[in-house]
Amino acid sequence: MTIQDKLTSLGITLPPVAVPAAAYVPFVQTGKLIFLSGHIARREGKPWVGQLGLTMATDEGKAAARAVAIDLMGTLAAACQAAGKSLDDVKRIVKVLSLVNSTPTYTEQHLVTNGCSELIGEVFGPVGAHARSAFGVAQLPMGACVEIELIAELA
Secondary structure, eight states: OOHHHHHHHTTOOOOOOOOOSSSSOSEEEETTEEEEEEEEOEETTEEOBOOBTTTBOHHHHHHHHHHHHHHHHHHHHHHHHHTTOOGGGEEEEEEEEEEEEBOTTOOOHHHHHHHHHHHHHHHHGGGGOOEEEEEEESOOGGGBSEEEEEEEEEO
16 A cells, blocks of 8 residues: 555545745755755644643644645655655655643643654554654744654655
């Protein structure tokens, strides 16, 4: 089963690459590694605003992180295409770094980030098993609840 077949079976259509909101590019390839810039959570095309532990619960944060994973995979698909490859040529999802907009007392950033990690694992299988960091931060651009970046290796 191809990656596209897996996405289709999950009812996921990958979005096009989002236009950067500041002075950066959506991805950079060096050697076989692709570095994806941070993607903020979006709902209905707008920043998914909220702060975990204050205006959002863990389950909603996890859903936001899952939405970020879909956007990340869309950008990864574009990066693969730019390299003359496809998502099926991803050898490994190397690392995910997650920033969770949360109160100082909130301690479930790792559970929020599972929304991203679990979907990547479901889509990529063993290739999707990755190293990961999840941080609580005081604020994110545009008030977004979650921002996640990703590093992948091409075959």
